[in-house]
Amino acid sequence: MSEQRAANGTAGAYQAHFRVWRGDADGGGLADFRVEVHEGEVVLDVIHRLQATQVPDLAVRWNCKAGKCGSCSAEINGRPRLMCMTRMSVFDRGETLTITPMRTFPVVRDLVTDVSFNYTKAREVPSFVPPEDLGPGEYRMSQEDVGRSQEFRKCIECFLCQNTCHVVRDFEDNKAVFAGPRFLMRVAELDMHPLDAAADSGLDRKRTAQEEHGLGYCNITKCCTEVCPESIRITDNALIPLKERAVDRKYDPLVWLGTRIRRRP
Known part of the structure; x- marks a missing residue:
């Protein structure tokens, strides 16, 4: 079983608790999710998995996923960061990650703001x-x-x-x-x-x-x-x-x- 998991790239995977802001210019709030995390991933990887498996209508802006376009800016546990450059390994596995849009700019939808x-x-x-x-x-x-x-x-x-x-x-x-x-x-x-x-x-x-x-x-x-x-x-x-x-x-x-x-x- 462990060999099969390694072959599928899921060795060391765990379930993380994410709280993601959902809403638009008229208002919204934080929604709770349990999302699988794999070794070596960044926050944007997990957000993409959340889109693919649970909330396909989650709005998030991104482009290069290499820390050079500046598109995926958000606030992670209250600190402004690039989601593609924030490794999941810097957080404790039992820690709840709260992902919210940049507070200074008007919200368009979910994690996307009007800059x-x-x-x-x-x-x-x-x-x-x-x-x-x-x-x-x-x-x-x-x-x-x-x-x-x-x-x-x-x-x-x-x-x-x-x-x-x-x-x-x-x-x-x-x-x-x-x-x-x-x-x-x-x-x-x-x-x-x-x-x-x-x-x-x-x-x-x-x-x-x-x-x-x-x-x-x-x-x-x-x-x-x-x-x-x-x-x-x-x-x-x-x-x-x-x-x-x-x-x-x-x-x-x-x-x-x-x-x-x-x-x-």
Whole structure:
């Protein structure tokens, strides 16, 4: 019997207790399920088995199942995580796993949320401004400058940082004036880019970060950094330096003077 189970891939399988949020924009609640778990599986595997065997109408968003698309974001026992990167082995076998949709965004159905807020904020960040005196293929950067922004390029836009940020999570009114850590990180990346010519075109990224994207609302609790599946140090390497540059622009007399002296040709 044990050889047959091993051949079928069920050796070491056990029954896990899952509580999964079911509902839509009008409301819902947690439903209890017993689901089989196999060795080496992640939470998304078990959710798929739950769909296949018990609740075929369970709505869940996913795509790559490799931690690179950011689609399967949810909250597992209250912590924002990627379901495809959360191994079942990190939980005790007798532990109840509660799976709920991201709390910050409106529920569409079950574990699927409407994350269009983030795409709205993305469109509000002015894009990279290329230097007028350089053509395509002529850009040159030092490795140090490349390394500074390369970390931020690892973002997979899972929006877990946006979801866990209490500025938008706990205060719905702040969404209109606060871009959130993911897009403040984008502003910081562009502001530190040595080839970004935004200032020459009259765009002050430090000013817009403060006045248009709500940088002042961030109180650097580092909750965004803690949930990032790519281990991006959002707070330390993007938000705090951006805050420092914004303060320097506004209150440092030498920086203030420098912004008012035209560059010589």
